[in-house]
Amino acid sequence: MMTNHVGCFTSSSEAKQKSKEIDKNIKKESTSNVLKLLLLGASDSGKSTLFKQMKIIQEDNGGFTKDELVACRGFVYENIISQMNVLLEEMYCDRNKLSTTTVSVESGTSGINNQPNTNDNLNNTNNFDYNGESSSHDSTVNMKLYINEQPQQQQQHQQPENTTDKKEILYFQDPSNFERAARVMQAYQLLLVNEFTSTWTPIIQDIKELWKSKEIQYQFNTREDGTKYFHLHDSTPYFLNNIDYYLNEDFLPTEQDVLRIRTKTTGVTEADYLFRGLRFKMVDVGGQKSYRRKWIHCFDNVSAVLFVASLNSYDQVLEEDGTTNRLQDSLSLFGETSNSTWFTNSTIVLFLNKSDLFREKIKRIPLSKYFPGYTGPNKAKDAATYIFNLFNSQFKQRRQLYFHITCAINTKDIKFVFQSVVDDLLKKSLQIY
Numbered sequence: 001m002m003t004n005h006v007g008c009f010t011s012s013s014e015a016k017q018k019s020k021e022i023d024k025n026i027k028k029e030s031t032s033n034v035l036k037l038l039l040l041g042a043s044d045s046g047k048s049t050l051f052k053q054m055k056i057i058q059e060d061n062g063g064f065t066k067d068e069l070v071a072c073r074g075f076v077y078e079n080i081i082s083q084m085n086v087l088l089e090e091m092y093c094d095r096n097k098l099s100t101t102t103v104s105v106e107s108g109t110s111g112i113n114n115q116p117n118t119n120d121n122l123n124n125t126n127n128f129d130y131n132g133e134s135s136s137h138d139s140t141v142n143m144k145l146y147i148n149e150q151p152q153q154q155q156q157h158q159q160p161e162n163t164t165d166k167k168e169i170l171y172f173q174d175p176s177n178f179e180r181a182a183r184v185m186q187a188y189q190l191l192l193v194n195e196f197t198s199t200w201t202p203i204i205q206d207i208k209e210l211w212k213s214k215e216i217q218y219q220f221n222t223r224e225d226g227t228k229y230f231h232l233h234d235s236t237p238y239f240l241n242n243i244d245y246y247l248n249e250d251f252l253p254t255e256q257d258v259l260r261i262r263t264k265t266t267g268v269t270e271a272d273y274l275f276r277g278l279r280f281k282m283v284d285v286g287g288q289k290s291y292r293r294k295w296i297h298c299f300d301n302v303s304a305v306l307f308v309a310s311l312n313s314y315d316q317v318l319e320e321d322g323t324t325n326r327l328q329d330s331l332s333l334f335g336e337t338s339n340s341t342w343f344t345n346s347t348i349v350l351f352l353n354k355s356d357l358f359r360e361k362i363k364r365i366p367l368s369k370y371f372p373g374y375t376g377p378n379k380a381k382d383a384a385t386y387i388f389n390l391f392n393s394q395f396k397q398r399r400q401l402y403f404h405i406t407c408a409i410n411t412k413d414i415k416f417v418f419q420s421v422v423d424d425l426l427k428k429s430l431q432i433y
Helices: 002-029 047-057 066-071 073-098 140-146 152-158 161-169 175-192 201-212 214-224 236-241 255-260 311-315 326-338 355-364 380-394 411-432
Strands: 035-041 268-275 278-285 304-310 347-353 402-405
Touching: 035 047, 035 326, 047 255, 047 268, 047 278, 047 304, 047 411, 066 073, 073 175, 073 201, 073 214, 073 236, 161 214, 175 201, 201 214, 236 255, 304 311, 304 326, 304 411, 311 326, 311 355, 311 380, 326 380, 347 380, 347 411, 355 380, 380 402, 402 411
Parallel strands: 035 278, 035 304, 304 347, 347 402
Antiparallel strands: 268 278
């Protein structure tokens, strides 16, 4: 018995030494050979966040320079403005659905009581610009905002009893918010055509006040509790809850700001990284359906496919068509790509991402509502296991599928996961020696 133990220790020591020699040889070879990592996945899965994380955790001048951080300042502002615009659009959309009246744009009257709107500020709001000053040009956006506004007192006694509360939450009680909303939506329209030339502070101050309003909070909460769905960036509460930091236009974006900025990847982005002595070329491609046909140009000589899917997307639909379930789309896409003959010799790694959001959402919105096959409890571990099994059932290869449950905005988490990915690649490389 003792001999066997000694033998085991001897064998283990020899194996350890051999492993070190192999690692040394692999790293020596990596000075001339670069491992190609291909990031694939549906839109809004977190691929680009992982791509940015690699810049932070790499060993060769890791992190962002001050100039790179400053360059992201405008993207932070654009994210804040665009997401407040989404909340405002939803507010007015709900109002239009609830209302059964006909509104006259020319006279500013409503069929609710067929009386002129007596609020002078509301009659002229279509002439306010994003700085709160009068403007000579018309804004159809602003007109759409205010033609339905009515004094709260009129709303309360004209509407049926069972719709009063709903009506109240769809109309700003603070008249100043009418003008703030108009300026924000106008600023958004100007951003779309690259004509926003004002300073950021006034519009961010408007958004700060709107975010505090119970009307906007109501819109946000209806999405959070699953009452209704509309496309809103996951980072929206992060930026809006920290909005004071962005009031100063000289603010320096943090790494977390950069990681949470949402920009669509519309082409192919490549970068070279050094990690644990190995050189990698990471390739990130656009996840929207319209860009997937371009992926094939990146399929040559891929060492590993890192497929990213959002756990949090089980109750969401594609922004492109408004009907296809996002998680179902990811499942189909994973089956198609992971079984492709292009990747016969590539390591396949599945990242089930956004675990932080998933952990909170599963408490409020049952997975079984969207995937009836799931009969387990509303607990993150059980639900995530079920989702992994769905992906695993799509994988038809007779080899190992590596997977990790991740939170892409957590740098420590991603560094640990990527160390594991590198270990998997090194293990695969053992067979060449």
